[in-house]
Amino acid sequence: MARVIIRDLNKKFDAVHAVKDVNLEIHDKEFVVLVGPSGCGKTTTLRMVAGLETITSGDILIGDRVVNELPPMDRDIAMVFQNYALYPHMSVYDNMAFGLKMRGFDRSEIASRVKAAAEILGIEEQLKRKPRQLSGGQRQRVALGRAIVRHPQVFLFDEPLSNLDAKLRIQMRVEIKKIHDRLGTTAIYVTHDQVEAMTLGDRVVVMKDGLVQQVGEPLELYNEPANRFVAGFIGSPAMNFATVEMADADGAIWARHEGIRIKLPAELAGRLRQHVGGKVTLGIRPEDLRLASGSDTADFSFDAVVEVIEKLGSQILLDVRVGPNTMVAAVEPTVKAKVHDRLRLALNPDRLYFFDRVSQAAI
């Protein structure tokens, strides 16, 4: 068990600056998820922590030790790879025992550790088999088992669930969570799937273009995104964006655009007063939109034309056109709407987001 500190970490591959000034402190026993689109530097960061990539500049500390120059074997970490990376010529037992053998553990200790890990993962029956005889889910369990038996200071996960089908992925997600709760080993988990990030992480690090965009607990990212990228990346379906003009009229601040005219609540108005006369990006989460009823005022609602209806069961997603913009509204499953219907959508005025058009930062 140990904390991991990443300080001013940079990685350059020839012309590409893959990781830029990443700073991160991962506490002991914490489960931190690095999430971002492909090419954002999350995997490179993880591989630098593992020692599989050299560091261009900066420091990585595991425990209280700077590990910059240490080979992977001396960092006391375990890693689970996307393609499992099981040794094809070894049985499941030998796969799990390999790391312990390399470290000179005696036979009985190896046997008891492998048995314990196999029990946790429910693969006792498969110990004698070869990896090719296993299903995808079982292989992933073996890969997890190989990491667990070592009792490392830190677990590193590199998109471990990407090769599994959707149902199995959810099941394994829960299992990884349980294993972490049980063992309490510090974990760094890389994924491009924001749902995985939100469900697994104690804290989530959102990255883009080699830069950390925001670090926070899952709900913090959802409720208070630091910039437009995080706002759009976290949450499913993604946040709706529209460029609006800020105007001061009738003693209030208004966000206006073709088809939209929203009166800002006092608290928001204070923050946006300086943007009056200019344009900003408005963000509304689909789940904060609902069908307007008679009691909704015109200040917090707007007209929309239904273009596509996606019935998910627990909710209905309406793809609607609002002036020149398309938006998604997640509404109650009881809503009866047809394509081309014209309806009025109401929004929650306390849950509006505004972003600077240039810096993309939240206002």
Next chain:
Amino acid sequence: MIEGARWRRWIFFNLPLALFVIGLLFPFYWMMVTTVRPDAELYRPWMAPNYTPFWTLNPTLDHIRYLLNKTLFNRWMLNTFFISVLATVISLFCGLLAGYALSRLKFPFAGSLGTGIFITYLVPQTLLFIPLADIIRNFRLGDTPWALVLTYPTFLIPFCTWLLMGYFKAIPRELEECARIDGATRWQAMVYIVFPVAVPGILSAGIFAFTLSWNEFIYALVFLSSPEQKTVSVGITSELVRGDVFYWGSLMAGALLGSVPVALIYSFFVEYYVAGITGSVKG
């Protein structure tokens, strides 16, 4: 299947396949028949009424007896075996390390080095033996098995390196990375993980190298002169063709017995060999 499919299958698949197999096996059949054919039949003119080129009614072991007792055939087999095994081991060892380094390690000019090695493989032996003869003479290795043990790797190492390079590239890098995180050094990861996974590739490189050395002719012809040093391929052609007299029966017996070891090796390792050539690694 429809009615016409059966004859179509015969015309386009079974018949060509049969012709192909017959074409390939016919020389072996010819070797066998000639080996056991008595001299009287061998030298019978083709228009003679009792001429039977494709079979014999009076099989004899005389030619084999002559080959084994009156020539140095056993010695040649031993020589060939010794040289082939040694040349194969040397080439495989160098090819393994070179192939691994070229496919896995990052160092300057790795790419051009790989191409360079391949190009050396393209230089024909019929040109290379001239400078090599000079080297062999300078090192006083002429007419010893070492002349071949040390010159065969000149074409076997590039071959093994190239074949194994391709094979190593097909092995996922993560396997090795995982082993290194698991506590293995780079060397241990190579020996415990990469090489065992590459066994089909290594075996097929070995089989190929062995076959190439076993069948090699020109270096053996040039670098060896005394009969007791010769290899099978050179021995039977030089000692059983005297002037314009061909000892056809014994020649064919030598060719037949000479191809047995290679045939045996192939039949034992055929599965690995196919896997090695098609380069399949199952995770």
